[in-house]
Amino acid sequence: xxxxQPLIALVGNPNAGKSALFNALTGARQKIANYPGVTVxxxxxxxxxxxxxxxxxxDLPGSYSLDPTSPDEAVTRDxxxxxxxxxxxxxxxIIVLDSANLDQHLxxxxxLLALGLPTVVALNMVDLxxxxxxxxxxxxxxxxxxxxxxxxxxxxxxxxxxxAAALDAVILAKQAPHAPLGEPDMRARRRRAEHIANSxxxxxxxxxxxxxxxxGVLLHPFAGPIILFALLFIIFQAVFxxxxxxxxxxxxxxxxxxxxxxxxxxxxxxxxxxxxxxxAGVGSVVVFLPQIIILFFFILLMEATGYMARAAFIMDRxxxxxxxxxxxxxxLLSSFACAIPGIMATRSISDExxxxxxxxxxxxxxxxxRLPVYxxxxxxxxxxTAIGPGIGMQGLVLFGLYVFGIIGAMVVALVLxxxxxxxxxxxxxxxxxxxxxxxxxDLALGLWQRAALFLRRAGTIxxxxxIGLWLLxxxxxxxxxxxMSQSEYSAAGRIAGLLEPVVAPIGFSRDIxxxxxxxxxxxxxxxxxxATTYAIDAPDEETxxxxxxxxxxxxWSLPTALAFLAWFVFAxxxxxxxxVTRRETNGWKWPIFMLAxxxxxxxxxxxxxxxxxxxxxx
Amino acid sequence: xxxDQLPTGQRAEISAIDWSVLPADEGKRLRALGIDEGASVxxxxxxxxxxxxxxxxxxxxMTVAIRRxxxxxxxxxxxxxxxxxxx
Numbered sequence: 001x002x003x004x005q006p007l008i009a010l011v012g013n014p015n016a017g018k019s020a021l022f023n024a025l026t027g028a029r030q031k032i033a034n035y036p037g038v039t040v041x042x043x044x045x046x047x048x049x050x051x052x053x054x055x056x057x058x059d060l061p062g063s064y065s066l067d068p069t070s071p072d073e074a075v076t077r078d079x080x081x082x083x084x085x086x087x088x089x090x091x092x093x094i095i096v097l098d099s100a101n102l103d104q105h106l107x108x109x110x111x112l113l114a115l116g117l118p119t120v121v122a123l124n125m126v127d128l129x130x131x132x133x134x135x136x137x138x139x140x141x142x143x144x145x146x147x148x149x150x151x152x153x154x155x156x157x158x159x160x161x162x163x164a165a166a167l168d169a170v171i172l173a174k175q176a177p178h179a180p181l182g183e184p185d186m187r188a189r190r191r192r193a194e195h196i197a198n199s200x201x202x203x204x205x206x207x208x209x210x211x212x213x214x215x216g217v218l219l220h221p222f223a224g225p226i227i228l229f230a231l232l233f234i235i236f237q238a239v240f241x242x243x244x245x246x247x248x249x250x251x252x253x254x255x256x257x258x259x260x261x262x263x264x265x266x267x268x269x270x271x272x273x274x275x276x277x278x279x280a281g282v283g284s285v286v287v288f289l290p291q292i293i294i295l296f297f298f299i300l301l302m303e304a305t306g307y308m309a310r311a312a313f314i315m316d317r318x319x320x321x322x323x324x325x326x327x328x329x330x331x332l333l334s335s336f337a338c339a340i341p342g343i344m345a346t347r348s349i350s351d352e353x354x355x356x357x358x359x360x361x362x363x364x365x366x367x368x369x370r371l372p373v374y375x376x377x378x379x380x381x382x383x384x385t386a387i388g389p390g391i392g393m394q395g396l397v398l399f400g401l402y403v404f405g406i407i408g409a410m411v412v413a414l415v416l417x418x419x420x421x422x423x424x425x426x427x428x429x430x431x432x433x434x435x436x437x438x439x440x441x442d443l444a445l446g447l448w449q450r451a452a453l454f455l456r457r458a459g460t461i462x463x464x465x466x467i468g469l470w471l472l473x474x475x476x477x478x479x480x481x482x483x484m485s486q487s488e489y490s491a492a493g494r495i496a497g498l499l500e501p502v503v504a505p506i507g508f509s510r511d512i513x514x515x516x517x518x519x520x521x522x523x524x525x526x527x528x529x530x531a532t533t534y535a536i537d538a539p540d541e542e543t544x545x546x547x548x549x550x551x552x553x554x555x556w557s558l559p560t561a562l563a564f565l566a567w568f569v570f571a572x573x574x575x576x577x578x579x580v581t582r583r584e585t586n587g588w589k590w591p592i593f594m595l596a597x598x599x600x601x602x603x604x605x606x607x608x609x610x611x612x613x614x615x616x617x618x
Numbered sequence: 619x620x621x622d623q624l625p626t627g628q629r630a631e632i633s634a635i636d637w638s639v640l641p642a643d644e645g646k647r648l649r650a651l652g653i654d655e656g657a658s659v660x661x662x663x664x665x666x667x668x669x670x671x672x673x674x675x676x677x678x679x680m681t682v683a684i685r686r687x688x689x690x691x692x693x694x695x696x697x698x699x700x701x702x703x704x705x
Contacts, residue, residue: 064650069643101679104652132679186649211681212662219663219674313683317669320685326672351643427644427688428672431651432681 006055006171007088008047009079011112012096013105014062015433017124021096021154022059023442025163032449036086039347039584040075049168050161058090065186066111070350080115092118092171094163099129099136099151100434102200106193107186113145113177118170121149122163127156128434133205141200146177155439211306211434218310228314232333235298239291239337239368246290254283277470282463286455288338291368293451295337299330299345300446304438309430316428322410323417325351325428328358332409335365339577341450343584353423357416359581360594363572364409366402372524373568374401380549381561397565404569408601420593469521487529492517506567506603507560507610519573526573559613563606570602621659621692622673629660630694639691651682653692 010025012018023030026045033042040061047057060079061072068074075084082089095112097105113119123138142149148166152159169175218224258279265271302308308330316326327349335342342362349355378394385393417423469492478489487493496514503513511530519526531548552561572578572595581591624630632655637645653659653675662681663674672685 064647067646067650069646069650103678104680107650107652187654190652190654215663215674215681221664221667221670225666309683313672313674314666316683316685317665317671320671326683350647427641427647428683428685429644429647429651429688430683432674432683434681 006091008055008057008092009060009090010094011060013108016096016098017154018096024154024157026057035075038071040072095121096124099123099126103194103197106197107190110189116176118175119147120166123149123151126151127153135202137200137202144196214435224314239295243290243294247287250287277467291337296450300443306433306435309432322413331358335362338367339363340580343580353421357413357421361409361413363577364405366405369523370568372527376527377561377565380553469518506607507563520575523573558618559610562613563610566609567602567606570598570605572598619694620690622686622689624661626661629658631658633695634693636691652677
């Protein structure tokens with residue numbers, strides 16, 4: 001027998017502390033999925049009443065009204081009205097209000113109360129309101145709204161039992177709000193909200209002293225950007241240096257697993273598939289997990305403290321220059337580690353055109369998968385001469401490749417905003433939440449969810465693609481005694497043969513064309529593919545890279561090497577990015593567009609580099 | 619006076635908003651945040667040295683970032699004419 005589980009929706013304005021309340025009410029028992037047909041997350045969790053009965057709690061996207069201005073807000077409206085496909089209508093609502101922002105949050109609350117669903121109001125973050133010198137009368141508010149009002153502090157688990165009890169009571173009694181609240185007009189609702197808020201306020205002092213003082217420094221016209229860039233520098237340092245030992249350990253783990261599989265599985269098709277296909281392929285992506293976790297730690301920290309909105313504020317002017325807004329800054333920042341979380345983070349961009357443009361340029365940010373490629377080529381072809389104190393030629397070239405990607409992204413954004421993603425300059429209207437101390441438990445939960453999502457993707461899409469590529473490279477098998485290598489003879493080798501005339505004008509040989517095919521799985525695979533092609537048998541990647549560098553220096557001309565670097569600044573060689581773009585844009589149109597324009601740019605950039613370098617006699 | 623000319627730290631009441639120059643969704647979001655005729659606002663911060671854009675307004679107990687181009691669609695009653703009691 002299935003127990004009837006009432007569906008309860010948490011709903012409220014952005015920054016009301018809804019997610020913290022959701023975490024406090026459900027613990028780690030959460031499920032994240034997508035609403036069908038839209039890229040809006042459905043967060044649900046198990047909720048337990050005082051007597052142990054279960055209920056299902058959903059955390060609806062924060063909204064300002066039932067008149068939506070974004071896909072998120074449309075989902076909130078459709079769910080509370082019972083019109084969302086694949087979702088039953090909630091039996092009760094918990095309206096979450098920020099105590100320190102009552103007049104604003106009551107506007108939406110009044111609209112929700114008019115729906116007539118059994119409702120409880122959580123007067124959240126009462127502690128912060130008290131810190132700011134604001135005292136509220138919850139009983140008075142309950143009388144004015146006609147529903148129970150429970151003061152809560154989600155992060156300290158205060159008021160949760162009372163909230164559950166009140167919810168139980170209104171559901172059992174099917175108690176709808178009794179005050180007539182139907183105000184059709186937003187202005188009338190606002191006047192009413194201000195009136196109710198003013199009667200609930202017992203005493204108040206100057207607003208938000210704490211936050212204003214912090215903003216005086218963090219939003220300072222000169223100090224603000226300096227602090228932001230210092231912070232970004234620390235984040236970059238952390239992503240690239242703290243992650244190294246963990247990434248090395250994961251790599252060693254994957255190698256050990258491969259050896260174990262080699263030792264236990266009898267030689268043949270299955271062993272080759274497991275060792276060379278699954279373990280090597282999935283392993284090469286899972287290696288990025290430490291970087292992604294460190295990056296997300298900082299991003300979640302910036303979000304939880306309220307600093308993220310300030311970073312967007314500082315960056316808005318620069319982003320406006322290419323037709324974007326400050327909201328695109330975080331997704332693009334994430335893309336320096338990996339474009340996949342970056343593209344997923346574009347969900348917070350309310351303007352559709354802005355969001356699309358950001359998704360399309362995210363792969364131009366130099367992700368960490370390009371580093372192995374850049375490192376090998378630079379080490380082999382660029383002399384390590386010093387050109388100034390602490391500045392070497394090699395470092396300068398690497399830096400130049402990052403800058404090249406950023407400039408490319410800006411130019412592309414400008415072009416896209418006046419062509420396929422045309423539209424009036426979107427605004428940058430954004431509420432700046434007050435500063436808060438982050439809570440470790442919420443951070444850990446967020447990190448866990450991000451990591452699980454990434455691993456699930458590695459376990460499905462990347463897994464399938466890896467096997468596909470492995471099949472292409474392994475079959476048909478080269479006959480005994482043939483002078484051709486397996487990679488040349490395989491289906492992939494034949495495709496490379498077709499590709500050769502296309503890439504020959506930009507200085508790429510057939511060997512390079514062959515390395516580019518498996519690199520579709522992930523860019524850094526190009527390194528191991530080149531190593532395979534040049535028949536290097538090395539025990540680990542470092543010696544392979546070193547030996548590879550020597551071979552390359554002997555076989556490639558400098559113009560070819562430079563063209564190869566330019567190619568990887570643009571080439572969308574990451575099947576997972578394409579897959580995530582398909583998911584986030586709900587179709588094949590934009591991922592195909594992304595593939596076409598980036599390969600086009602890669603060809604042109606590599607070509608120009610090759611021809612110029614050749615003409616200069618390099 | 620237009621909103622983007624209001625000196626930082628001074629409070630003023632919004633007398634008119636030219637909705638026609640704002641994109642439809644932007645107008646809707648402004649109203650949802652309570653930035654509407656009759657509301658009183660204070661500029662708390664201005665953007666970085668380069669353009670001093672966007673600006674951060676306080677309205678009630680909330681701070682909202684808005685671009686100057688949209689702030690120029692908002693007309694204010696002269697600051698000294700706004701009664702001190704408006705909250």
